[in-house]
Structures are given as structure tokens and as C-alpha cells.
Amino acid sequence: MAERCxxxxxxxxxxxxxGPLKTEGVDVAAVVDLRVESAQAQIDKYELSAEAMSDLEGALAxxxxxxxxxxxxxxxxxRVTTxxxxxxxxxxxxKPMAASMDEARTMVxxxxxxxxxxxxxxxxxxDSKHERVRRTVASGQIGEVTTICCDFFLGCHFGGFRDEMDSPLVLDMAIHHFDLCRFMTGADPVAVYALEFNPKGSWYRGDVAASCIFEMSNGVVFTYRGSWCAEGCHTSWNGDWRIVGDAGTLLYDHDQDPVGQRVADMANPGFHRPLADIDVDDSSVARGGMHGGLYEMLTFLRTGAVPQTECHDNIKSLAMVFGATESARRRERVVIGI
Ligand SMILES: NC(=O)c1ccc[n+]([C@@H]2O[C@H](COP(=O)([O-])OP(=O)(O)OC[C@H]3O[C@@H](n4cnc5c(N)ncnc54)[C@H](O)[C@@H]3O)[C@@H](O)[C@H]2O)c1
Structure with a gap:
């Protein structure tokens, strides 16, 4: 029987x-929105046999x-999740899990x-590219990860709520990059030094740019530089990444397949050691983006397998966000607690 949501x-x-809900055959029983007309518009657009409602408790009952x-x-x-x-x-x-760590802890x-x-x-x-990075790092070809860098620079004229937020980049976007860092390398956050700022000429009210240095587990250092107020020479939305290990380096940028080099002869005494190309994993992810998350929920319902972004894990990515904003506010190093 189809799962109901x-x-x-x-x-x-x-x-x-x-689209993914339909593809997976999920029975969408109701669409709830404060503006019931928005719910009805989506039901009509996607030809769902769902009820448009504004009362969440009533819909669940x-x-x-x-x-x-x-x-x-x-x-x-x-409020909705609890x-x-x-x-x-x-x-x-x-994403993001919540608007504060206190709320996130309440949800857990x-x-x-x-x-x-x-x-x-x-x-x-x-995402297939991110799975390839993760698997290639896990293959051990670059050795043990020591250093991670991510650059994210776009000029985005959204209009709407992001223009008015205090920390639009870190709260609304960097959560993706902080979580990707954890996903691709397996490192977890320990502490952060961050500076948030609003560049001259910015069309945002809040600080839309940030430089963050995270101390991660196993002594790994993750440096993140980002801005949504950078015209020209854009990076990809996924960010441009350099992952350095004690035996090589992996690059992933402009959404191209990752490439890398490793030391070919550790015993060589030369100034630069001889290098060889890395064999990059070529896995593909069958269901990308939201479809992937939905499929992990359906797999949980069918088999009990716990999704990788279950709240006890995902709160660590959110803690990087609020650690960064707190460090920027206090202008000092902040230990990241859950
Ligand atoms: N994964 C991604 O790449 C990605 C991209 C964009 C947005 N998002 C996330 O998706 C979420 C929604 O973003 P959006 O762009 O669709 O925002 P939106 O403002 O377009 O839509 C939010 C909708 O929620 C409704 N709503 C708000 N509070 C409600 C409540 N208490 N009960 C019922 N309905 C309520 C609003 O009326 C509105 O229709 C955000 O958390 C955002 O960060 C994720």
C-alpha cells in the first residue's frame, strides 16, 4: 500500500x-499552508487528489x-515538525533544520x-559529483585529510526575505556547504573563528559575506569563504573545493568531475615529489536532490534503515552555522557544541 503524507x-x-512524490507513488492526502489558496494552486498544478487546508493539527487528525x-x-x-x-x-x-540551536534541540x-x-x-x-568526491576521499588515495577549502562567490539579486535577513549567506546557503564538508570528508566540527560582513555596494540589509575557519575533528582545518554579493567570475552553487590529504589533493570546482593528484613515490627525496593522477570514483546517484531525501524516508518506512540526515546527525551541520554567527558576533573563537 502506498505511503501517505x-x-x-x-x-x-x-x-x-x-514531482518526486508522484514518481514514488506517495499518496499526498493534504497540502497545508497558512494561505490555503497557495495549497490549492499547487494541488491544481500537480493534479493531486489532495485536500487544501490551513489547519495542520486538523489535517493530521x-x-x-x-x-x-x-x-x-x-x-x-x-512548530510544524514538533x-x-x-x-x-x-x-x-x-533545510535548515531550525532558526536557532534551542529550537533544533527541541526538535531532536x-x-x-x-x-x-x-x-x-x-x-x-x-548528487553524483558529491558522491564521487566522498568515495574518492574515502578510498584513501589522498591519504588522511588535513585541510579543506571551499570558495562560494555569486552575485544574486533575490528580492524577498533574503534581502532582509541578518545573515543570509551563513543561515540560508552556507548550511549546504558546511554539511557537504561533513558529507564529503567525514570530519565533524570542533570550533570556529568567523567574520561576517556586508561588502560595500551590497544590496542586502544583513551580512551577506563571510570568512570562516573551522577546526574539525582529527585536526582538520576547513576554510570557507563566501558571498552572495560578488558580481562576476561566479563559482558554482556547490562551491569550489580543494581537499588536501597527507598524500595528495582532490579538486572539485565549477561542477566538473573531481580531479586529483597523489604522491607517486613517497620515498623520493626531490623538492616536489613525483605525482600521479588519482583514480576518481565514477558512481552515479539514481535519485538526485529532494528525490534522494524522499527516497531515504521511504526506505526507512519500508526497511527501518536510518537516513543519513537523521536529526541527531544533521544538527551538527546546523551547529556550524550558529557557531559561525556567534563567533562573528563575539569576534572570537567559539567551541561548537550540540
Ligand atoms: N534544498 C534547497 O536547495 C532549498 C532551496 C530553496 C529553499 N529551501 C528551503 O525550503 C524552505 C521553504 O522555502 P521556499 O523558498 O519554498 O519559501 P516560500 O516562502 O516560497 O514558501 C514557504 C511557504 O510556507 C508557508 N508557511 C509558512 N509558515 C507556515 C506554517 N506555520 N504553516 C503552514 N504553512 C506555512 C508560506 O505561506 C509559504 O507558502 C526553507 O526552509 C528554505 O530554506 C531549500
Missing amino acids: VVVGAGGISNAWF KHQPDFVVDLTVPEAHC TALRAGCHVVGE AASEESGKLYMVSQSRRW
Whole structure:
């Protein structure tokens, strides 16, 4: 029998979810939005036999879904997700997990107390290139990772809520890069020094650029430089990456296949050691982006396999975000606690 869900939030990102829900044969019983007309518009657009509603509790009581898809704005994630968990539903929710660490901890506690799964859709994990980087690093060809660098520079004129946020880059975008760092290398955050700033000529109200140095587990250092207010010579949305190990380096930039070099002869006494190209993994991810996250939820429902972005893990990526904003505010090193 098809799994049943209720979708909450019928805004822009819901367009990335209704296709995969249909492809996987999920029964969308209701679409809930504060603006019921937005819910109805998406139901019409995707030809769903769902009910448009504005009352979440009522929708859960009436339709008894197996899981809830939380596509609301970050400020609503805690309320929507805890309401769904306490009503006995599993939840897959959009990133970022929450608008504060306190809210995120409340959500993790609600998952534990209800015995229901809460996972975050960290969509960039389900991407063939990122899987190739992860597997190539794990192959050991560059040795043990010591240093990670990511640059992200785009000039983006969004209009809307991002123009008014205090920390649009770190809160809304860098969460993807911080999570990718953890995904691709397996390193977890320890502490951070960060500077957030709003470059001259910026069209944003808040600090839209940041330089962050993270101390990661095993002594790894991750340096992140980013801006959404950088005209020209754009990086990719995924960022441009250099991952250095004690035996080689892997580069991943402009969304091209990763390339790398490793030391061919460790015993060679020359100034530069002889190098050889790395064999880069060529895996493909069958279901990319939101489809990948949805499929991990469905796999959990069918087999019990815990998704990689289950809340106890994903909160570590969120902690990098709030560690960075706190360090920038205090202008000092901040230890990253969960
Ligand atoms: N993974 C990605 O790449 C990606 C890309 C864009 C957005 N997102 C995330 O998706 C989420 C939604 O973003 P969006 O661009 O769709 O925003 P949006 O503003 O277009 O849509 C949000 C919708 O949620 C509704 N809503 C807000 N609070 C609600 C509540 N309490 N109950 C019911 N409905 C509520 C709003 O009325 C609106 O229709 C955000 O967390 C955002 O960060 C992720």
C-alpha cells in the first residue's frame, strides 16, 4: 500500500517535491499552508487528489499520514515538525533544520520522546559529483585529510526575505556547504573563528559575506569563504573545493568531475615529489536532490534503515552555522557544541 503524507508549505520549494512524490507513488492526502489558496494552486498544478487546508493539527487528525513533509520557512520548522512528531508522524523537513540551536534541540527531543523519525532534506548530498568526491576521499588515495577549502562567490539579486535577513549567506546557503564538508570528508566540527560582513555596494540589509575557519575533528582545518554579493567570475552553487590529504589533493570546482593528484613515490627525496593522477570514483546517484531525501524516508518506512540526515546527525551541520554567527558576533573563537 502506498505511503501517505501531508505536505506543509506550498511555496517555491514545493515545486521540487511534488514531482518526486508522484514518481514514488506517495499518496499526498493534504497540502497545508497558512494561505490555503497557495495549497490549492499547487494541488491544481500537480493534479493531486489532495485536500487544501490551513489547519495542520486538523489535517493530521483527519488524514493520519505516515509522514509529514515540512516545506515551510525556517522560522516555522520547529512548530510544524514538533506538532507532526507529537501527532505520531515521521517528518522529512527542508533545510535548515531550525532558526536557532534551542529550537533544533527541541526538535531532536520531540523525535526521541515520540519515537518518530525526523530527518532533514539536505538536498545537495544526493548528487553524483558529491558522491564521487566522498568515495574518492574515502578510498584513501589522498591519504588522511588535513585541510579543506571551499570558495562560494555569486552575485544574486533575490528580492524577498533574503534581502532582509541578518545573515543570509551563513543561515540560508552556507548550511549546504558546511554539511557537504561533513558529507564529503567525514570530519565533524570542533570550533570556529568567523567574520561576517556586508561588502560595500551590497544590496542586502544583513551580512551577506563571510570568512570562516573551522577546526574539525582529527585536526582538520576547513576554510570557507563566501558571498552572495560578488558580481562576476561566479563559482558554482556547490562551491569550489580543494581537499588536501597527507598524500595528495582532490579538486572539485565549477561542477566538473573531481580531479586529483597523489604522491607517486613517497620515498623520493626531490623538492616536489613525483605525482600521479588519482583514480576518481565514477558512481552515479539514481535519485538526485529532494528525490534522494524522499527516497531515504521511504526506505526507512519500508526497511527501518536510518537516513543519513537523521536529526541527531544533521544538527551538527546546523551547529556550524550558529557557531559561525556567534563567533562573528563575539569576534572570537567559539567551541561548537550540540
Ligand atoms: N534544498 C534547497 O536547495 C532549498 C532551496 C530553496 C529553499 N529551501 C528551503 O525550503 C524552505 C521553504 O522555502 P521556499 O523558498 O519554498 O519559501 P516560500 O516562502 O516560497 O514558501 C514557504 C511557504 O510556507 C508557508 N508557511 C509558512 N509558515 C507556515 C506554517 N506555520 N504553516 C503552514 N504553512 C506555512 C508560506 O505561506 C509559504 O507558502 C526553507 O526552509 C528554505 O530554506 C531549500
